[in-house]
Amino acid sequence: MxxxxxxxxxxxxxxxxxxxxxxxxxxxxxxxxxxxGNVGDLTPSQIAVLRRLDGGPATVTALAKAEGVRSQSLGATVAALETAGLVAGNPDPADGRQTLWALTPACREWLRVSRAAREDWLFRAMNVRLTAAERADLARAVDLLKRLIAD
The missing domain is CATH 1.20.5 (Single alpha-helices involved in coiled-coils or other helix-helix interfaces)
Incomplete structure (x- = not known):
């Protein structure tokens, strides 16, 4: 059923x-x-763009399409991220009229540290608040969640 x-x-x-x-x-x-994870003053839109760019460079048009927003709106988000030194643009080799945006090395390091902080918090919370049996239950629940989102 x-x-x-x-x-x-x-x-x-x-x-x-x-x-x-x-x-x-x-x-x-x-x-x-x-x-x-200490995302600071980043907006949810900025965080979403950083997550997308973590998968590889993209144009504003591709990012906007993926996020379901207009290119103009996303352009402002990318501009703010560029000003903050989190992304940098280079001409698209396939279409020199467009810019491919990518995470800067500083942003990649910030993301690495941020992920480590989140994982550390979760690890500590699981160890302190859950019994060994509950941690095993949680591991099984993670497997079930993976099945829910599988294509």
Whole structure:
């Protein structure tokens, strides 16, 4: 039974309640991890662009499309990141009229340190707040979450 239409009403309600609670808890965990990572005064849009560029250089047009915003709006975000020394642009070898934006070495180091801080906080919180059995349960839950997001 993979579809809510095939579940009895009580099961469907329980699955929906779990879905709602999971969404809320994951949002809270994300905010807590963001606090630990020291994102400073970056906006959510700027953080999203940095995450995308962490996967490799991209044009403003490609970034805007990926984020579902207009190129002009994203251009302002990239400009602010450039001013902060977090991204740098070079001419696109495939189309010299466009600029390929990439993370600067300083930004890559900042991201590395930020990730390490978040992972350290999570490691410590898991060790202090969870029993060994609960940590094992959490590991199994991570596997289940991976299945939820698999294509």
């Amino acid at each position: 993979n579809d809510s239409t095939t579940l009895p009403d009580s099961d469907a309600q329980a699955v929906m309640a779990t879905a709602v609670e999971l969404r809320v808890v994951l949002g809270q965990l994300r905010r807590k991890l963001r606090e630990q």
